[in-house]
Amino acid sequence: MVQRLRLVNEVPLNASNADVRVNCIAYWERGHGQTQHLSGVTDLRVSTRTVYRLMRGGRARWKIDNETCNPLKNQGDNCEHTDGHGEQQLSVGVALVRRRAFVVDQTPQRCCAWFRAVWTKRGSKRLWWERMRALFDDDALQSMRQRFATLFDGLKKLPPLLAVDAS
Numbered sequence: 001m002v003q004r005l006r007l008v009n010e011v012p013l014n015a016s017n018a019d020v021r022v023n024c025i026a027y028w029e030r031g032h033g034q035t036q037h038l039s040g041v042t043d044l045r046v047s048t049r050t051v052y053r054l055m056r057g058g059r060a061r062w063k064i065d066n067e068t069c070n071p072l073k074n075q076g077d078n079c080e081h082t083d084g085h086g087e088q089q090l091s092v093g094v095a096l097v098r099r100r101a102f103v104v105d106q107t108p109q110r111c112c113a114w115f116r117a118v119w120t121k122r123g124s125k126r127l128w129w130e131r132m133r134a135l136f137d138d139d140a141l142q143s144m145r146q147r148f149a150t151l152f153d154g155l156k157k158l159p160p161l162l163a164v165d166a167s
Contacts, residue, residue: 001031005055007046027055068102114148121152 006026013020023046029036040058044050108115122128128151135147 001029003030004028005051007048007051009046013041025051025055025058112148114145114152118148118151 004027007024009023010021011024012018013022022041022043025040025042025046027038027040038055038059040055042054042058044054046054109119118128119125131151132147135150
């Protein structure tokens with residue numbers, strides 16, 4: 001794999017803001033028959049000593065953005081960039097609630113073996129969250145562990161009771 005970095009300092013942000021100066025990094029990675037090109041802008045001074053660390057930091061921020069913001073926007077939450085802005089700040093509250101719900105959704109994926117077992121066995125997370133919601137509606141189970149076990153093993157249904165009227 002071949003990597004190339006290029007840097008330039010103190011360039012105008014754009015024609016409309018020529019007085020605003022920024023520092024730029026360009027990165028190319030060539031390997032396995034393909035080339036990847038990335039570029040970034042920073043207000044931090046870039047030198048040959050710091051350019052690689054700044055590029056790695058920029059890529060880490062990009063990864064965080066993709067793993068957090070994209071699921072909120074594209075996997076059923078319909079969270080747009082404009083959420084969080086508004087005259088009365090209602091959308092700020094909505095955005096905060098969405099992000100908290102996202103954390104509630106993500107934490108068990110990282111920390112709960114039952115969650116991962118159910119997800120592996122059932123496949124679609126969306127489908128089994130619907131089943132989980134039904135288990136909450138029934139309120140028949142006392143703990144999340146019981147709910148995950150029920151999702152994993154299936155709900156044990158009792159045979160129907162038959163009443164015979166012998167009168």
